[in-house]
Amino acid sequence: MTYSLAGRMHTRIVLFAVIGGIWTALIAPILPTRLPLGRSYEMSFTVLGLIIVLGLLWELLYHLLQQYRWDKDWPTAFSLLAGVPEGTLIWLLLGTDTWFWDVPVTARGYWLLFVSIWLVVWVALSGPIRVLLVRRRWRGGKLFG
Amino acid sequence: MGRPGGQTFTGAGRPSHYRDHTMTDAGPSVVRAGDLTPELVDTDIWSEQLLFDAGIPILEAPLISVGGGIGSFVLVDHLRICGVRTESLRVLTPLSTPWESFAYLTRVSQVPIGARLRSDSSACPDNIWGFPSYALREAVGADTVRGFLAPLWQVLTEPLLAEHYTPRVGQVLDWMARESRRIRYPEMVATGQVRMVRRRAAGGYFTILTTPEWNTAAARRIAFRSTYVHLAVGYAGLKFLPDIATYRESTRNSSRVVNAYEPHEHVYDQLRSRPGTVLVRGSGIVASRILHRLIDERNTHGLQTRVVHIFGSYVSGPHGPRFMRRGGGDGFAYQAFDDPKAVWGGQLRDRARRTEGAERAAFYDSLGATSTPYRRNWQIQLATARAEGWYSTVIGEVDALEAGSDDLITARIQSGDSVLASFVIDCAGLESDIGEQRILADLLQHTGAGRNPLGRLDVEPSFEVRGTRSGRGRLYASGAATHGSYLPGVDTFLGLQIAAQEIADDLAAEGFCPRLNLFRSAREWFRWATNRVL
Ligand SMILES: Cc1cc2nc3c(=O)[nH]c(=O)nc-3n(C[C@H](O)[C@H](O)[C@H](O)COP(=O)(O)OP(=O)(O)OC[C@H]3O[C@@H](n4cnc5c(N)ncnc54)[C@H](O)[C@@H]3O)c2cc1C
Numbered sequence: 001m002t003y004s005l006a007g008r009m010h011t012r013i014v015l016f017a018v019i020g021g022i023w024t025a026l027i028a029p030i031l032p033t034r035l036p037l038g039r040s041y042e043m044s045f046t047v048l049g050l051i052i053v054l055g056l057l058w059e060l061l062y063h064l065l066q067q068y069r070w071d072k073d074w075p076t077a078f079s080l081l082a083g084v085p086e087g088t089l090i091w092l093l094l095g096t097d098t099w100f101w102d103v104p105v106t107a108r109g110y111w112l113l114f115v116s117i118w119l120v121v122w123v124a125l126s127g128p129i130r131v132l133l134v135r136r137r138w139r140g141g142k143l144f145g
Numbered sequence: 146m147g148r149p150g151g152q153t154f155t156g157a158g159r160p161s162h163y164r165d166h167t168m169t170d171a172g173p174s175v176v177r178a179g180d181l182t183p184e185l186v187d188t189d190i191w192s193e194q195l196l197f198d199a200g201i202p203i204l205e206a207p208l209i210s211v212g213g214g215i216g217s218f219v220l221v222d223h224l225r226i227c228g229v230r231t232e233s234l235r236v237l238t239p240l241s242t243p244w245e246s247f248a249y250l251t252r253v254s255q256v257p258i259g260a261r262l263r264s265d266s267s268a269c270p271d272n273i274w275g276f277p278s279y280a281l282r283e284a285v286g287a288d289t290v291r292g293f294l295a296p297l298w299q300v301l302t303e304p305l306l307a308e309h310y311t312p313r314v315g316q317v318l319d320w321m322a323r324e325s326r327r328i329r330y331p332e333m334v335a336t337g338q339v340r341m342v343r344r345r346a347a348g349g350y351f352t353i354l355t356t357p358e359w360n361t362a363a364a365r366r367i368a369f370r371s372t373y374v375h376l377a378v379g380y381a382g383l384k385f386l387p388d389i390a391t392y393r394e395s396t397r398n399s400s401r402v403v404n405a406y407e408p409h410e411h412v413y414d415q416l417r418s419r420p421g422t423v424l425v426r427g428s429g430i431v432a433s434r435i436l437h438r439l440i441d442e443r444n445t446h447g448l449q450t451r452v453v454h455i456f457g458s459y460v461s462g463p464h465g466p467r468f469m470r471r472g473g474g475d476g477f478a479y480q481a482f483d484d485p486k487a488v489w490g491g492q493l494r495d496r497a498r499r500t501e502g503a504e505r506a507a508f509y510d511s512l513g514a515t516s517t518p519y520r521r522n523w524q525i526q527l528a529t530a531r532a533e534g535w536y537s538t539v540i541g542e543v544d545a546l547e548a549g550s551d552d553l554i555t556a557r558i559q560s561g562d563s564v565l566a567s568f569v570i571d572c573a574g575l576e577s578d579i580g581e582q583r584i585l586a587d588l589l590q591h592t593g594a595g596r597n598p599l600g601r602l603d604v605e606p607s608f609e610v611r612g613t614r615s616g617r618g619r620l621y622a623s624g625a626a627t628h629g630s631y632l633p634g635v636d637t638f639l640g641l642q643i644a645a646q647e648i649a650d651d652l653a654a655e656g657f658c659p660r661l662n663l664f665r666s667a668r669e670w671f672r673w674a675t676n677r678v679l
Contacts, residue, residue: 002490004495068467068470070471070485071486072491077301077302077306127277127278131276131666131667133666134273134274134666138643140490140491140494140495
């Protein structure tokens, strides 16, 4: 994919919210969180929210790194592997007591959730999304404007 | 003038959906007469009366696409997917299939049917979505586990651990053939050569088609009246550098000094029976392919061929400023595709979109000149050739080619050196000066078109040719003729598809067709996937 900065932001906000949101809604009830349903949802959507909000900062970094590439592209593998630092950072944040939501997470519950969201969004963005959004790949990932 | 024969054929009251055979049903006796008159040639804006007086029959179609190559194909494909009916589209072309010219040029320039092209897995002229990509389709079609995994692993790890995945020629052609049947492309074709496009006094355009000689039943010239015209006429022909042209003229021999885009199998044949030295000029992908063939020939048949490679400019390593740095080495500049990837829809497309005039020219400059992809097997072949001493490089421009004794050619290099060779294969490429194409020259002269900062046809971001609007009518162009536009890389599968999408969106805004929105797109993709004929 050849992202522009705006395209990265659109993707992170809209597509992660929509695709990730649908997935999170489906998977939250069956996650091994040992929490009541409501709390499980709260935890899951907090994680999704963090992927999006912190993601906006990550995207700035990725965009900077992209400038060192002659093709100004972003290889698929980078998109996939970005999950490693991003997932780790959120895990660390949730683990410190500074987080004001105070969501109790089990490692298993968290990683199942994070990895599955990441994979679902990555697979969708790697191809199928083009069926619905025909112009997106030609606009650096932008959805409108 | 005023030949009576024309009257039965003028299309004033003709219904807009005609079929090709209606061109013939007036019978041969009446029609062969109609031809261009000096008055028509000299008049910029035409009326029906002018054509009527000249005895040129008029046919009608809302949109005409001239060229009938891949550029026409992808536009027609896009419009058919948007819901435009075959009756509303006419493709005027001498080609029998949209890939005829592409297939010919790839074959002669040493990209056999099974070889890999130079574009992205998702650059699919048969599928506007680019999904499923060619890599995915190759995987699904494979009959071994390895065959299934290899293309997927390659697209997953490209260009980091593996080279970019690129489709095979045959794969692209097969899929285009399938899509051509699906959209009923052949029904939209009218065969012939287009002489000119002129504005029509009452809006829209007249496109003059010269019908083929063999078609004695058809009028010699037919005027197509349309609201919209699209031009995708490709290249003017082969580019011959002055020293080559001079050599060929003075020796009247064109078999020893060839352009890589000419059929030149005889070169390889003769090298098999008699060893020789081949001078290869150029540093783009065509040169790489020619070298590959020469080396393959040498290996398979145990030949003694020697290769001297002349570089006009020699790239010795990575080059360019920090944020625009391109790989290179051994003379070549390395780049996966024709342009850096982001010109087809990323930062570089956005940047190009914001440039005008000299700034545009400078931007194109910054994208770098000729390049070739870094392919491991080519690298190994050349490294071996260098080590064994039968491949050498010379830096400089050729001043002149001179015929010598024993069928040898002496190439005089500007530096004062000279090289003796039995064959010269020039990889300078294709001619794309738009003044060399009659239809485009006519457009510049009579229809208000102008040149862009790189000297080609000037188009809007929507690919409408600037200055040619005629009432409600619009004239678009895409492909090589528009190189230098807001979209670099326009002369590639993706470039042509992006142009097609912009044109289709512009036409949708004009009310010609529905815009491809989310729902229509999903439905149409499903139809594509199930190969449903439109
Ligand atoms: C060897 C080679 C390899 C390539 N590999 C790739 C690749 O890997 N990936 C990629 O994306 N692109 C590739 N390209 C580029 C791609 O093939 C071109 O972008 C594409 O074919 C151009 O399509 P076109 O319709 O503009 O021109 P063409 O396909 O050349 O068709 C234009 C046609 O218009 C017709 N015409 C001209 N004048 C008139 C007239 N007056 N009236 C009627 N008809 C007329 C001509 O018959 C001509 O055939 C390659 C090109 C070549 C030559």
